[in-house]
Amino acid sequence: MSSNDIVVLGRLAEAYGIQGWIRLHPFGDDPLGWRRIPVWYLGREGGPWREAELHGLKAHGDGLVVSFVGIADRTAAEGLKGQLIGVPREALPETGDGEFYWADLLGLAVVNEEGALLGKVAALIETGANDVLQVVNDAGEERLLPFVDAVVLEVDKPAGVIRVAWGCDW
Template sequence: MVVLGKIVAACGLQGEVRVHPFADDPLAWSRLTHWWVGREGDAPGLWRQMKLLRCQLHNDLLLARLACVADRTAAEAIRGALVGVPRAALPPTATDEYYWADLLGLEVRNTREQSLGRILGLIETPANAVLRVGDGESGERLLPFVAAVVLDVDLAERRVRVEWETDW
């Protein structure tokens, strides 16, 4: 399951929900016919498929209406739940575009072929995304996900090559 965002609040009386998006093109989600809703730590089989009736961007949040969320009480009951879709339901990415979920766990090596660890997560900042890289021993490194640092992403080899030294 690829997590797209989190339901943060109910909106109105008709069951609309406010969703904080984790992706950079949340309005593209309105083209999906269904969303899956689950809780952090749930196995993919526990996520519930819900038909998407309406989705619009309002400020930095999405306002969404789901078929099985009939009123405000039902919307409040799913507050805090995550919104996702199976990886196969997502459209293919363009060249040099990646879904964050595809980057998690990739090994990060510098130009000297030294391992810096694996990608633990990503952080969205106003300037650019940041890779959280950890090796379990020396803690966590934060590397900007920009072309000057990230030289190559090889999903097939599950490796990222970066311009970054081990002592930075």
Template sequence: MIVLGRIVAPFGVQGWVKIHPFGDDPASWRKMSYWWLSRDDTAPDAQWKQYTLNACRVHGKGLVAALAEIPDRNAAEAIDGYYIAAPREALPATAEGEYYWGDLVGLAVDNEAGEALGTVSGLLSTGAHDVLQVQDGEGEDATERLIPFVAAYVLDVDLAARRIRVSWEKDW
């Protein structure tokens, strides 16, 4: 499953929910007939429950949505905090140079000198741009690098080779 966002609050009394999206184009989610919800964003695919999307619209910096299985505010309160995901094949296709966050997590990151900087452990949305969280090592010796996901620093993303090449020094 590709995690798309998180339900952050009920919205109104008719079962609508407010959603904090993880990504740039949450309005494209309207193209999907179904969303999958789980309390745990790392749950195996079989533990995600399918919901039917009735309506979805942009609201401020996020979305509000109505799901067929959520008829009222009480039901919406029961799924507050749940994550929203979809199988990769259910998602709208990405344009050239666009990626789903879930496609980037786990990729190795190297700099221009060929030095290994670590592995993408997650992404952050800062408002201005997304930021790669790159984990190098484990335990007390681990280093986390925060690399802006912008063309000035991210030179190449190769999903097939599971690598990202960046303009970033190892000691930054």
């Protein structure tokens, strides 16, 4: 499976316990809903993806832990630390109005109310308060725009544009 077919959902962190569980840092809302997806893919940034059959996913404290078939002890779980988890796009549920998968926003042009191109979305950052668009222009200059209604006026995925209330000199 190629990287273009996979939507990244999160990153695996440190091992939890001695029975192969590992902490999961999700990159989206409702990660417990991902239990309905039986096969996940594991991989590193830019590397190949491999199938991993989900054994369990549960809330634990203020986070999540996950286990995979064939990962039965702490040592095996430690070997997964830092890997990305993803699933094929067709395995994901449809988004509602005003909802987007981060992967769908990457590469979109960001244009302000005056029609000036501010750059393209290079990444999204989760801050806790709200998500932030990392926008980079052709000169390599970076802007960080909060992904909130007061700033993001419209996301037009078919046109490949995000319209924002943001000045060129901000």
